[in-house]
Amino acid sequence: MTPVPLPERPDLYFIVAALLLVIGIFGLLRRRTLIGMLISGELIFSAASLNLMTFNYFKAPDPTVGQIFVLFIMGLAAAEIAIALSIIIAVYRNYRSVKTKELSELSG
């Protein structure tokens, strides 16, 4: 029996997705700037998308569903980026800083 070719092994995708998720969470927690956190957030989105696609490809009967969901995720991510960046720029203009530590006014 020939070994399963690498691209056909779901576990590899899972590893990548898990790594992406963890790196994303790690970055989200460790980053001190808003844009850095945003980027980490994007990584988490990517992890979710990859996971969805993997399950869809290997386990689901309709291969379009996963793609459509990922497309939706992309759309949402784009929207989120637009909003988030405009907030960041507005914050920057008002407070001259995008470092989360210095934005105590926001929480208080």
Next chain:
Amino acid sequence: MTEAITNLVKLLATEPYRLLVFLVGMMAFVGLNAAYLVWVERKGAARFQRRPGPTEVGYAGLLQPIADAVKLMSKQLIVPAGVDRTLFRVAPLLMMSPALMSLAVIPWGENLAARNINVGLLMIFSFASINVMAIMLGGWASRNKYAIISAARVVSQNVAYEIPMLLVAITMIMVTGTMNLNEIVQQQAGAFWHWNLFRVWINPLMPVTFLIFYTCMLAETNRAPFDMAEAESELVAGAYTEYSGMGFGVFFMAEYANILLGCALATVLFLGGWQSPFGILSGVIWFLLKMYFLVFSVVWIRWTFPRTQFYGLLNLSWKILIPVSLLTLILSSAMIKLFHHA
């Protein structure tokens, strides 16, 4: 013997080899073309200005690009103090590679594409969007005020012009019903009125669509009159100000490779690709003829007009091109729905 040849052909026909051969061939072709487009540009500019242009280096200056290449390669590469070294070095490559990769899906002739994929059109657009990143990173990494202003301009310009370009692409996808470039060309077989440019019965605004595409192509490749990125009289050399030697050379080549790509794409989408205008004797020669005519017109435009003002450029995109391209999109879909499909 014949068997061996058949085997060889079979081997070549298999994907990886074919891809490899075509990619290498494509790179050589693009490299040569980009170099000689510079020559065409210089010769053309000279003739528009009633002078001979390069004549002394080789016959009719044909060795000029080679002399330039030799010189650029042997120049000192200055990486100025304070720049972001990695990004500074990566940016030219990032500019060059997407253009090369995109050219792999262009069908130069029947069965003459490195890779005939179903989403060829999409691939070109998605890779083209990487260009912006490249100029931007180059400008940013240079740590030079002119370069940064230029980078900011490039982004707003390319974002503004990507929208009408994509809208036109969607129109074309709708009209042709496919994203496969090979199929798009095949649909335009026959005499020249079968070309998409003249298919006014599908969309009466087809020539306008072509003009929009052409304008956007000029803007996306930062060509005059939209060359805000390297507006010499304002920003010195714009994003490329700090680049010397081959770093600049690669940017320079990539610019011409992008022009080549834009013109090739316009040829495929609107001018019937390799199809001959008379319905017979189709072949790669027609493709090249059409493409070089477009390239010539790009040179022609550059040496005719002054540069647009930056807000004029954005106004043109947001106030004219986007509404009109939306109009053509809607019009085509309506026409297709009403007259051409069930």
Next chain:
Amino acid sequence: MEAPPDNAQLLSDCSPYVKFAKLDEMLALGRANSLWPLTFGLACCAIEMMAAGASRFDLSRFGAEVFRPSPRQADLMIVAGTINKKMATAVKTLYDQMPEPKWVIAMGNCAISGGPFVFPGQYAVVEGVEKLFPVDVFIPGCPPRPEALIEGLLKLEEKLTGKRRWPVVKSE
């Protein structure tokens, strides 16, 4: 600023041990035929420099019409005009910003020696661009005709390649 080894220097250092003759020749030929000047005019001579680039005389025949606005991409600095003491530092900086190998043409009498603006007790003019950095070709005149600039370019090519490819024009 990083100073990587100068290619030309490296080559000439190695030449006793390695035969670089052909390569050298090719490089010289390439360089000589693709001299991109810096867009840099100072005074009257700059107009003649522009005229030399214009249709009547056309520098582009020698591949030298690619005037680069950024010193990083230029090979040749045509100092066309008077350099005064206020400008001298800027010119020097420009020269330093150009990547090796680079050449300088002093066009016009002002660039060669300060020209007619030198008089006893003068306080402003640098008496010749040679005081700032080495010059390869001198073109006298006030201002020199565009042909003289082309001739200077040919002289520079001759200096680079060691032979003159063009006929010598005798005036009269």
Next chain:
Amino acid sequence: MEPAPTPPPSPALPNALAHLPIPFQAVDYAAKGYHLDATVNPDQVVDVVSLLDKEGLALDTITGVDWMAQGQMEVVYDFFHLSKALRVVVRTRVPRDNPEVPTIQKVFPGANWHERETHDFFGIRFLGHPNLTPFLLPEDATFHPLRKDFVS
């Protein structure tokens, strides 16, 4: 784009500014190249210039002359009229060892550069000038080359 009417021929000049309280002297234009000439004290300069401004004259130039033998510096203000042939010269003299004149930059903003240039060349200080730094000379220049005793 319309062609402008030809300006009227010059009026009888000596009295053109006669209503102003300035001791103008009429000068033969053909011989000298200007019509009216006035020498005033340094502290009157701003007032005189304001009056000329109200008359609609434009500032031509400001310059200095170093009269070393007399130990004086002369500051010369040239004005011209925009529609008739009327050139007015206003002069003032200051001691050479302490040349100070009030600035007319508030009246004619264009005087800014002319005054800086005059300061460059002669070392005449224009009191109240916002930015009396070297204009044509290098930024760190401390010499005044057009003084007659200048040696480089």
Next chain:
Amino acid sequence: MSTFPASQMIVGGVFLMCAATTVAGALLAALTARIIRSVCGLAISCIGLAGLYYFLHSPFLALMEILIYVGAVCVTIIFAVMLAEPDEPVRDDKLGSTLLWGSFAFVVCAAVFWGLWQLGTHQDWTVPVARVSDGSIQAIGKSLLTTYSLAFELISLALLVAIIGALALARTGRDKV
């Protein structure tokens, strides 16, 4: 592909390269101190991810990933970086805390992977999958405009709101200064 003997290996290699690119890009994005490199990391990661999508037989998605993430999202972020220029502040915490965070992350990673693995292999999925469509662009288009038309509309609405919101935010931010 089957006619080419080493194609299995090449394909496997390319696959691993994609996976590695994805992870390496993500690491760069999360760890580097300079924001601009972080964005580059995101872009690299997205390109790798696009490769993975390609292996999952959805080239359309792969190209959309590049178009949207690299061409739009990353460019926008770099643009914002240019406007705001926030470099990461120099970290003052000690090695110990980094190790702590790292090991914590590793544990989470393992847990997540284990969970996914369990889910993927041991759950009772309908195997083998009977494909009801070929996953082509046509199929996606049809689904988008039939089954998922509501979601599609909602996403469009969200995007519209986002654009307007972004415009409003950016404008007021500027005017206040």
Next chain:
Amino acid sequence: MKNSLKEIFTGFNSLVTGMRITLGEFFKPIVTVQYPHESLKMPKRFRGHIELVRDPETGKAICFACKLCERACPSDCITVEGAKLDGAKKKSVTEYKLDFTKCSLCGSCVEACRDNAIRYTHQYNLASTNREDFIMDLFKRMEDDAKANPMPETPKPEVAPQPPANEAPKAEQPQPAAPAQPN
């Protein structure tokens, strides 16, 4: 709306007109004088650097080192030395140095010379890698010329020099015919 449409139309039209004009120029013949292969003829009055004129009868320099040119030169680029040769009535020039790198080609020297002893050359394409090439010894130059061709063929003042500033001009013809002389 109508106005903006009109603007778009006229704008587009202007672009097309521009492109038509440049295309027209594209097909016109070139205007370039391809310098090392062909060259322009300098006009008779062209002011190159100066040179000493030889007397058509004796073949010697006309100049007798009166130093008027030296004094007239605004940028001090001429140095003349003369000496009385044995049995000669007048001095004759023994050294004539021109520092061409300072010259402003104003022509003061030629106008100052009362005997047409100096004239302009038509050297218009000087260039050298050596600056010293332009500190010229005009006397030596003339001597070399004398060795090459002992007698100047025709008396030819380069430019029919107009009366210099200090002489009252002769009443001239309204349009003087250009003196026919080969160059």
Next chain:
Amino acid sequence: MITKEVISPPGAPNETFVINLGPQHPATHGVLRVKIVMDGEYVVRAEPICGYIHRMQEKMGENRTYAQFLPNTSRIDYLSAMTYTHGFVGAVERAAKLQVPPRAEYIRVITSEMNRISSHLVWWGAFLLDLGGFTPLLYAFDDREKILDLLEAITGSRLTYSYYRIGGLYNDVDDDFIKGTREFIAQMRPRLKMYRSLVTDNIILRKRLIEIGPISKEMCRKYGATGPVIRGSGIPYDVRKVEPYSAYPEFDFLVPTCEEGDSMARYLVRMEEMVQSLRIIEQALDKLPSGPVMAEKVPRVLKLPAGDYCYAVEAARGRFAVRIVSDNKEIPYRVKLRTPSLSNLSLFEEASAGMLLPDALALMGSLDLVIPDIDR
């Protein structure tokens, strides 16, 4: 025009940055340096810094005799050298009470106007180069070569003519010149029409110039701007009309003006001036009197009577005035050169505030600067 209110309220964060245009920059046509404080792409404050080509012209005036100073005048504004020499020569002649023969005056007018056309052609090309169009520069230089050929044939030099002499001219013109000039006029008129359809009507150019960089009449007066700048703002000030000199009163020509005061107005004024110059040359050629070209009795050693003497001419960039202060010696006591570019540029700081960078550079180009003319 898009401009921005540039004065930030007090306490607002400072978002500006400084860029240094020049002294070597393609847009400054030489060695002007402009220190621009920018807010994004908007110019907050643009301060020109001059002196990078200061060549001591006024100092040299005190070191040389009147005749020796003549070549210098060609090098102040090398693009309209004739008019500058005219200004200096005129001042000396006025002081020495020399009567210049009419033929000389006519030839002065012809050569000055040809020089004006060639100067405007260079401006036109360089301005278009600023705006990013390269080809017009070469067309302009092409036409300019024709003028230079004509002038070189009579003066012997292409740029720094030194053609006028105190009391007349260096030498007379010949038939070839007159014939050539007539030919040139016939060639130039259609070329100007071609320029119009190639450039003036071009939509891109119009969008870039119309309503960009307005300069008011009052600003012109306050800063002493002259030449096409002031005429572009609607004031018909032209030295040739207001203080007529030389043979100008004998010719029929118009002083073109535009009310708008924007960059396009200055552009149109210069284009129209070329047409008017052609008219003047044509009339002068028709009426060219015969006679000598040098005044009688020009003293060998010229000493001007003590006093100060002014003379103003209309150079291509505006009013050029010379003030000679004499103390009855061979060399002047003081030579003051009032150059138009200096006054024209001095209003740039005020006029450019709040503009976008490319617009500000278009404004600078429309002022038609020659830097040695500012720095002298």
